[in-house]
Amino acid sequence: MQQRTDGHHDDGHDGAPTSRTASSDPATSTVRHLRPGRDPERPLPPAEELLELLHDVLRAVRRDTADRLGPGAAPGQLRMLRVLDRCERPCRLGELAEALDVAPRSVTTKVDQAEADGWIRRIPDPRDRRATLVELTDAGHDLLDRAARQRHAGVRARLDALDPDEQRTLLDLLRRVAGATPGD
Numbered sequence: 001m002q003q004r005t006d007g008h009h010d011d012g013h014d015g016a017p018t019s020r021t022a023s024s025d026p027a028t029s030t031v032r033h034l035r036p037g038r039d040p041e042r043p044l045p046p047a048e049e050l051l052e053l054l055h056d057v058l059r060a061v062r063r064d065t066a067d068r069l070g071p072g073a074a075p076g077q078l079r080m081l082r083v084l085d086r087c088e089r090p091c092r093l094g095e096l097a098e099a100l101d102v103a104p105r106s107v108t109t110k111v112d113q114a115e116a117d118g119w120i121r122r123i124p125d126p127r128d129r130r131a132t133l134v135e136l137t138d139a140g141h142d143l144l145d146r147a148a149r150q151r152h153a154g155v156r157a158r159l160d161a162l163d164p165d166e167q168r169t170l171l172d173l174l175r176r177v178a179g180a181t182p183g184d
Contacts, residue, residue: 050177057158064154065147072117078147080110081119081140090123090133119143 044052062075069078083099084091091099097107111134114120119140125131136144159167 061151061154061158065150068150069143069147072113073143073147077110077114077119078144080107080114081136081144081147084120084134084136085141085144087135090135092125092131092133096134114140 043049059075062078066073066075066078080096080100083096087095093107093111094104096111097104100107111120111122115122115134117139118137120134121137122132122134125133159170162170
C-alpha cells in the first residue's frame with residue numbers, strides 16, 4: 001500500500017480518480033464520487049450510489065486492517081493469504097493466480113513478498129518436480145487471525161457511529177437487498 005500525496009493510502013483497488021464532498025456533520029454526510037465531467041450537485045442513481053458506498057465501506061475496512069497490521073500487510077496480500085488458508089492442500093502458483101483472478105506473474109511477486117515476510121513457504125510438488133506449491137506458515141495463520149480481529153473491530157467501529165435502532169435498520173435493509181432477486 002502506497003502513501004499518496006493527499007495523505008491517504010492507495011490500496012490498488014480503485015482505478016478511477018475520486019473526490020469526496022460531504023456535509024460538515026459526519027453523521028449525516030453524503031459521500032459522492034466525482035468522475036471526470038460529473039456534476040457534483042447531481043446525485044448518483046440509487047443503484048450506483050449503493051455500489052459506491054458498499055465499495056467505500058469495504059475498502060476502508062481493508063485499508064484500516066492493513067494499516068493496523070503494519071508493513072507488507074496490504075489488502076492484496078491478505079486476500080492471497082485468505083485464499084491459501086481455504087485451500088485443502090498446498091496450492092500451485094497457477095491455481096492461486098486463477099483463484100485470485102490475476103496474472104501468474106502478479107501472484108509470483110505477491111508470493112515472493114509473502115515468503116520474505118515469513119507468511120508462506122514454497123515446497124516442491126511431489127507429483128511434478130518442475131512445479132512448486134505454496135502453503136501458509138504458522139506466522140501466516142497468525143497474521144490472518146489478527147487481520148480477522150482487526151477487520152471485525154473496524155466494522156464494529158463503523159457500526160458504533162449508529163445508534164442501536166439505526167444499526168438494526170441498516171442490517172434489516174441490507175438483508176432485504178441481499179436476499180432480493182432481480183425483478184422483485
